[in-house]
Amino acid sequence: MLEIEHVSHVYETPQRRVEALRDVSLGIREGEFMSFVGPSGCGKTTLLRILDGLAEPSDGRIVFNGRELTGVSRDIGFVFQDINLLPWRNVRENVEIGLEARGTPAADRRRIALEALRMVGLEDVANVPPYTLSGGMQQRVGVARALALHPKVLLMDEPFGHLDNFTRETLQIEISKLWSKLGTTVVFVTHDVDEAIFLSDRIALFQGKPGRVTDVLDVGLPHPRWEFNVRGDTRAIEMRESIIQHLGVRDEVLV
Numbered sequence: 001m002l003e004i005e006h007v008s009h010v011y012e013t014p015q016r017r018v019e020a021l022r023d024v025s026l027g028i029r030e031g032e033f034m035s036f037v038g039p040s041g042c043g044k045t046t047l048l049r050i051l052d053g054l055a056e057p058s059d060g061r062i063v064f065n066g067r068e069l070t071g072v073s074r075d076i077g078f079v080f081q082d083i084n085l086l087p088w089r090n091v092r093e094n095v096e097i098g099l100e101a102r103g104t105p106a107a108d109r110r111r112i113a114l115e116a117l118r119m120v121g122l123e124d125v126a127n128v129p130p131y132t133l134s135g136g137m138q139q140r141v142g143v144a145r146a147l148a149l150h151p152k153v154l155l156m157d158e159p160f161g162h163l164d165n166f167t168r169e170t171l172q173i174e175i176s177k178l179w180s181k182l183g184t185t186v187v188f189v190t191h192d193v194d195e196a197i198f199l200s201d202r203i204a205l206f207q208g209k210p211g212r213v214t215d216v217l218d219v220g221l222p223h224p225r226w227e228f229n230v231r232g233d234t235r236a237i238e239m240r241e242s243i244i245q246h247l248g249v250r251d252e253v254l255v
């Protein structure tokens with residue numbers, strides 16, 4: 001559905017030249033949950049921005065449903081790590097932002113935003129200012145804002161990165177349930193190997209300098225994952241160990 005074909009990306013600044021991605025090729029299947037895992041600075045966000053049409057690759061191309069992607073697509077949604085909700089708008093009005101940009105009429109915007117808030121369990125706080133919500137709730141608003149646009153592909157860049165463990169685990173289950181229900185294709189960036197194993201059908205492993213994809217793993221655990229102890233599952237434990245070995249995380253720890 002989404003083909004990444006020989007994508008390279010170089011950032012040139014007066015101070016330095018960074019090869020953020022070198023010759024990355026990867027196909028994302030319709031309806032799958034794909035995670036990108038790898039150390040900081042290996043080009044995960046860069047690739048997500050290219051998939052979203054926010055950045056153009058220095059080389060290579062993205063093909064979406066048989067067509068080369070040029071610029072932002074209506075069918076691709078993005079959830080950022082920093083949600084940046086507008087404090088002068090209530091929760092529902094924040095969810096409506098993308099719909100406004102599309103010119104959706106006010107009554108429809110309201111209905112669609114409330115429906116998206118219901119999906120993430122926040123319909124009760126639709127009218128409150130966003131800064132009165134907890135971090136986990138704000139993150140859900142970010143998910144609702146993306147879902148309101150009914151994307152075929154949802155790109156998520158470390159959406160739970162700032163959250164405490166308890167909230168993070170709750171949201172992992174919620175996202176997994178939403179994904180099962182909606183059938184949306186998801187590309188999910190995370191530093192957290194356990195999170196990637198819990199959520200994903202496949203995991204692309206990234207390494208840095210230059211950023212590249214060095215392996216793609218099939219997780220192979222049955223769904224729904226929230227119904228059993230994934231973390232304690234022998235297959236998950238072995239996969240975690242092999243990912244950590246592959247990424248050379250232990251060799252890179254300096255302190």
Ligand SMILES: Nc1ncnc2c1ncn2[C@@H]1O[C@H](COP(=O)(O)OP(=O)(O)OP(=O)(O)O)[C@@H](O)[C@H]1O
Nearest residue numbers: 011012013018020039040041042043044045046047
């Ligand atoms: N706008 C920019 N200008 C110059 N260099 C950049 C820019 N954005 C990213 N880089 C560099 O490109 C490389 C890849 O960055 P990127 O943000 O894609 O990594 P990442 O894998 O998302 O890292 P993290 O896990 O820390 O979020 C890094 O070396 C970074 O310093």
Ligand SMILES: [Mg+2]
Nearest residue numbers: 044045046157
């Ligand atoms: Mg990043």
